[in-house]
Amino acid sequence: xxxxxxxxxxxxxxxxxxxxxxxxxxxxxxxxxxxxxxxxxxxxxxxxxxxxxxxxxxxxxxxxxxxxxxxxxxxxxxxxxxxxxxxxxxxxxxxxxxxxxxxxxxxxxxxxxxxxxxxxxxxxxxxxxxxxxxxxxxxxxxxxxxxxxxxxxxxxxxxxxxxxxxxxxxxxxxxxxxxxxxxxxxxxxxxxxxxxxxxxxxxxxxxxxxxxxxxxxxxxxxxxxxxxxxxxxxxxxxxxxxxxxxxxxxxxxxxxxxxxxxxxxxxxxxxxxxxxxxxxxxxxxxxxxxxxxxxxxxxxxxxxxxxxxxxxxxxxxxxxxxxxxxxxxxxxxxxxxxxx
Amino acid sequence: xxxxxxxxxxxxxxxxxxxxxxxxxxxxxxxxxxxxxxxxxxxxxxxxxxxxxxxxxxxxxxxxxxxxxxxxxxxxxxxxxxxxxxxxxxxxxxxxxxxxxxxxxxxxxxxxxxxxxxxxxxxxxxxxxxxxxxxxxxxxxxxxxxxxxxxxxxxxxxxxxxxxxxxxxxxxxxxxxxxxxxxxxxxxxxxxxxxxxxxxxxxxxxxxxxxxxxxxxxxxxxxxxxxxxxxxxxxxxxxxxxxxxxxxxxxxxxxxxxxxxxxxxxxxxxxxxxxxxxxxxxxxxxxxxxxxxxxxxxxxxxxxxxxxxxxxxxxxxxxxxxxxxxxxxxxxxxxxxxxx
Numbered sequence: 001x002x003x004x005x006x007x008x009x010x011x012x013x014x015x016x017x018x019x020x021x022x023x024x025x026x027x028x029x030x031x032x033x034x035x036x037x038x039x040x041x042x043x044x045x046x047x048x049x050x051x052x053x054x055x056x057x058x059x060x061x062x063x064x065x066x067x068x069x070x071x072x073x074x075x076x077x078x079x080x081x082x083x084x085x086x087x088x089x090x091x092x093x094x095x096x097x098x099x100x101x102x103x104x105x106x107x108x109x110x111x112x113x114x115x116x117x118x119x120x121x122x123x124x125x126x127x128x129x130x131x132x133x134x135x136x137x138x139x140x141x142x143x144x145x146x147x148x149x150x151x152x153x154x155x156x157x158x159x160x161x162x163x164x165x166x167x168x169x170x171x172x173x174x175x176x177x178x179x180x181x182x183x184x185x186x187x188x189x190x191x192x193x194x195x196x197x198x199x200x201x202x203x204x205x206x207x208x209x210x211x212x213x214x215x216x217x218x219x220x221x222x223x224x225x226x227x228x229x230x231x232x233x234x235x236x237x238x239x240x241x242x243x244x245x246x247x248x249x250x251x252x253x254x255x256x257x258x259x260x261x262x263x264x265x266x267x268x269x270x271x272x273x274x275x276x277x278x279x280x281x282x283x284x285x286x287x288x289x290x291x292x293x294x295x296x297x298x299x300x301x302x303x304x305x306x307x308x309x310x311x312x313x314x315x316x317x318x319x320x321x322x323x324x325x326x327x328x329x330x331x332x333x334x335x336x337x338x339x340x
Numbered sequence: 341x342x343x344x345x346x347x348x349x350x351x352x353x354x355x356x357x358x359x360x361x362x363x364x365x366x367x368x369x370x371x372x373x374x375x376x377x378x379x380x381x382x383x384x385x386x387x388x389x390x391x392x393x394x395x396x397x398x399x400x401x402x403x404x405x406x407x408x409x410x411x412x413x414x415x416x417x418x419x420x421x422x423x424x425x426x427x428x429x430x431x432x433x434x435x436x437x438x439x440x441x442x443x444x445x446x447x448x449x450x451x452x453x454x455x456x457x458x459x460x461x462x463x464x465x466x467x468x469x470x471x472x473x474x475x476x477x478x479x480x481x482x483x484x485x486x487x488x489x490x491x492x493x494x495x496x497x498x499x500x501x502x503x504x505x506x507x508x509x510x511x512x513x514x515x516x517x518x519x520x521x522x523x524x525x526x527x528x529x530x531x532x533x534x535x536x537x538x539x540x541x542x543x544x545x546x547x548x549x550x551x552x553x554x555x556x557x558x559x560x561x562x563x564x565x566x567x568x569x570x571x572x573x574x575x576x577x578x579x580x581x582x583x584x585x586x587x588x589x590x591x592x593x594x595x596x597x598x599x600x601x602x603x604x605x606x607x608x609x610x611x612x613x614x615x616x617x618x619x620x621x622x623x624x625x626x627x628x629x630x631x632x633x634x635x636x637x638x639x640x641x642x643x644x645x646x647x648x649x650x651x652x653x654x655x656x657x658x659x660x661x662x663x664x665x666x667x668x669x670x671x672x673x674x675x676x677x678x679x680x
Contacts, residue, residue, distance in 0.1 A: 089594060097594035097619060157622075254429060254437035264612040271623065272607035277600060279437060280626030282497070286617045 001052050003045035007322040012051075015110055015118045020066035023122030025058035025076065028133045029142055030112040030338040031312065032324050033080075034172050035263050038240075040325050052321075053113030053338070054080040054104040055145035059133055060126075061116070069123045075133055076126035077298075078112065078119060079291040080104065080146040085124030093292035101125075112145075113321055115340045127294045130302070139309030139337060140301045143177065144294050147335065148308035150261045151177025151238065152297065153288030155185050158234035158259035162186035167223055167231070167251045168208070170238035171199040173311040173335040174261060176206055178236040180308055183207025184300075191223055191232060193247065199334055202310060216243065220250030227253070234259065237285070242266045249275045260285035312337040341392050343385035347662040352391075355450055355458045360406035363462030365398035365416065368473045369482055370452040370678040371652065372664050373420075374512050375603050378580075380665050392661075393453030393678070394420040394444040395485035399473055400466075401456070409463045415473055416466035417638075418452065418459060419631040420444065420486040425464030433632035441465075452485075453661055455680045467634045470642070479649030479677060480641045483517065484634050487675065488648035490601045491517025491578065492637065493628030495525050498574035498599035502526035507563055507571070507591045508548070510578035511539040513651040513675040514601060516546055518576040520648055523547025524640075531563055531572060533587065539674055542650060556583065560590030567593070574599065577625070582606045589615045600625035652677040 001007050017024055030053050039050075060074045070076065083090050083098035090098050100121065105111035110118060119125055129141050143149070151174055160166055166182045168175050171194020182190050183206060192208035193215075194200045200211040212222045224231055231253040237244050240262030248258045249270065258281060270276070276283060300306050314333040316324045317340065324336035341347050357364055370393050379390075400414045410416065423430050423441035430438050440461065445451035450458060459465055469481050483489070491514055500506055506522045508515050511534025522530050523546060532548035533555075534540045540551040552562045564571055571593040577584050580602030588598045589610065598621060610616070616623060640646050654673040656664045657680065664676035 092595060094595040094620060157620075255432060255434040260617060264617050267610050267612035267614065268608045269611045270607050271609045271611060272604040274607060276623070277604050277626045280434060280497075280624075280629070282622060282624040283611065283616070284620075284622040284624075286620030289620070 001039055001043060002049040004039070004041055004043050006045070007040070007052070007325050008049070009318050009321060015116045017062060017064050018118060019120060020064040021121050021123065022064045023060050023067055023070055023119045023126065024062040024116060025078070025119050026061050026116050027056045027058045027112060027114055027340050028075070029138050030056040030340065031142060032113070032321070032328055032336045032338065033146060034174055036325065037329055038263060038265065040329060051105045051111030051114065053111035055142060055147070056112035056117065057129070057138060057142050057145070058117070063122060067122045070126060070128070074128050075131060077129055077141055077144050077294060078126055079294065081287070081291070082120050082125040083291055084121045085291060090124070093289055095289040095291040096287040113318070113338055115318070125291070127298070129298065137301060139312045140307050142337070143308040143311065144290065144297060144301065146288070146290060147173045147311060148177040148180065149290035149293045149297065150174050150288040151236070152181040152293055153290070154178045154236040154238060154259045154261040154285060155181040157284045158236060158257045160185045160187050160234050162188060164234050165189040165227060165232040167191045167193060167235045168238060169193045169235065169244050169247055170262060171196050171203060172238060175238035176203050176311055177308055178238050178261070179203050179208050180206040180306060182236065184306060191226060193219055193223070196331065216247070219247055223251040232256065236261070238262050240265050242269065245269050249281070252281055254279040257282045257284060261288060311335045315339055341379055341383060342389040344379070344381055344383050346385070347380070347392070347665050349658050349661060355456045357402060357404050358458060359460060360404040361461050361463065362404045363400050363407055363410055363459045363466065364402040364456060365418070365459050366401050366456045367396045367398045367452060367454055367680050368415070369478050370396040370680065371482060372453070372661070372668055372676045372678065373486060374514055376665065377669055378603060378605065380669060391445045391451030391454065393451035395482060395487070396452035396457065397469070397478060397482050397485070398457070403462065407462045410466060410468070414468050415471060417469055417481055417484050417634060418466055419634065421627070421631065422460050422465040423631055424461050425631060430464070433629055435629040435631040436627045453678055455658070465631070467638070469638065477641060479652045480647050482677070483648040483651065484630065484637060484641065486628070486630060487513050487651060488517040488520065489630035489633045489637065490514050490628040491576070492521040492633055493630070494518045494576040494578060494599045494601040494625060495521040497624045498576060498597040500525045500527050500574050502528060504574050505529040505567060505572040507531045507533060507575045508578060509533045509575060509584050509587055510602060511536050511543060512578060515578035516543050516651055517648055518578050518601070519543050519548050520546040520646060522576065524646060531566060533559055533563070536671065556587070559587055563591040572596065576601070578602050580605050582609065585609050589621070592621055594619040597622045597624060601628060651675045655679055
């Protein structure tokens with residue numbers, strides 16, 4: 001990406017091993033993230049450009065001399081942050097704060113929307129999946145890179161369980177994933193706020209019990225009507241813009257939790273007596289440490305218990321990636337799968 | 341209080357029963373709260389004035405016909421919010437959001453800095469203490485009205501336990517109470533940020549292992565030095581001003597919790613990627629539902645296990661209340677006990 005709206009497909013030097021802990025991975029499938037649309041809207045024009053993509057499944061082609069758990073030919077899922085999986089933060093399940101880790105497409109690391117990629121700290125980062133690269137499960141497995149586990153993180157941080165009512169704000173792929181995650185954690189009442197019927201229909205399939213199409217004050221009022229005036233115990237905010245934050249404050253029940261996984265496009269927000277403090281509202285969330293969750297959720301994807309891959313509704317090859325961004329931005333596509 | 345700095349002692353009509361669920365309580369001891377200093381600084385001049393005080397212990401003088409658990413002569417502790425103790429929110433331990441409850445000194449209810457007071461929903465609100473009105477335990481029992489349990493709420497909401505390191509911001513009576521509460525919950529490392537040596541000395545007695553007198557960036561740097569660069573798992577913010585919030589963000593460890601009990605004197609604050617979101621920081625806290633905690637902590641005060649009443653360092657009679665405000669505001673006194 002060279003700036004807002006400017007996505008190009010280019011030949012770059014081949015990825016290759018640099019550290020003994022690296023693996024070289026051929027990308028089998030990647031995708032475009034809702035968060036990729038933030039720079040697609042606002043990135044200043046740049047001559048250097050930035051590689052893109054932080055979700056991928058691939059096949060190990062080559063491993064550094066210190067890599068011990070992976071072999072050539074392994075099909076692997078890559079979390080959206082790479083990490084050693086051994087430091088104090090990783091052991092606490094906060095791989096996004098790994099002492100030695102980092103993120104794709106920054107600091108000389110490539111992006112996943114590519115043919116191949118160098119994976120640092122490969123033993124810690126990659127998780128093997130026991131399927132072939134032609135498996136029909138690949139789209140659902142790919143959601144373990146980010147989108148489904150980001151929804152899961154929202155629900156886990158909010159402490160969703162059978163006793164909690166839930167509002168999910170946003171009918172994008174993360175919002176729908178959050179619905180599925182909340183349902184999986186036992187929530188019996190899940191209100192999905194979104195106004196794209198094709199998306200909220202998938203939300204209902206994933207477990208939403210109510211859909212609220214209204215936004216702003218009208219949306220808040222509607223959720224309050226649906227909950228006897230109280231709002232819901234948990235609110236999973238899957239958008240990242242200020243109106244979504246304000247809706248979250250409006251619909252959360254006293255003593256409840258707002259859990260954010262949409263990357264905030266604001267720095268300051270209301271947190272004082274009238275918004276959070278007076279009603280003992282907890283604000284939580286952040287980048288999902290998906291590496292902490294993959295092994296737990298993988299079996300349920302493999303046995304077909306959950307099908308989070310249903311969020312993909314378009315597939316492109318590498319040449320089609322710029323149009324994939326356009327289609328997601330225009331809301332023609334919910335989430336675009338990339339098959340290099 | 342008739343405005344900033346304007347506290348008067350006046351004869352008012354005697355408190356009397358109004359509802360069958362009321363009790364009439366003669367105040368034995370009350371106190372001045374750090375939060376009373378906020379209007380003492382900023383209250384617009386008013387002809388009507390406002391009664392003051394929300395912490396008191398008293399003796400039941402008379403009960404309404406529907407009051408069943410209290411009798412004339414009972415010594416009772418009043419939480420800083422009155423509540424039915426039976427509604428859904430109270431059953432969840434969030435008495436400050438009681439469907440039928442409210443706060444002292446508003447809406448026609450009197451304040452505790454008085455000779456007597458009408459207590460609404462007396463069965464739900466008041467907790468009997470098995471001591472006489474001359475008991476030496478009264479100051480410590482009085483902290484169960486607010487200050488100690490506000491510190492306790494900060495620690496509980498932050499999920500302080502033996503594995504968590506703790507920073508307490510503020511060496512006022514709430515901050516020192518938060519130190520004591522964190523120690524009681526098992527915390528082994530408690531860093532107290534405060535610069536009044538007489539107060540931080542009491543903080544050390546209550547369990548602080550380190551005292552950081554520096555403020556702002558220097559204070560943040562010092563706490564980070566003390567924690568290997570990481571900050572602490574939990575931060576108990578017991579002040580309420582923006583610099584304290586900013587310090588909290590500066591010293592909290594990735595994945596950690598900022599728990600606020602100082603009433604925020606701001607509405608907006610940084611919560612975006614660079615402050616809370618990027619490091620998965622949780623922001624929690626609010627007015628302490630002290631009624632939910634009194635019965636648990638009462639035995640430990642009665643048997644002398646904890647002595648939270650040590651925060652009182654001055655006693656006044658009703659006539660001395662205006663000077664009590666002045667002394668607390670001037671930081672001559674940490675917390676002022678009132679004996680009407």
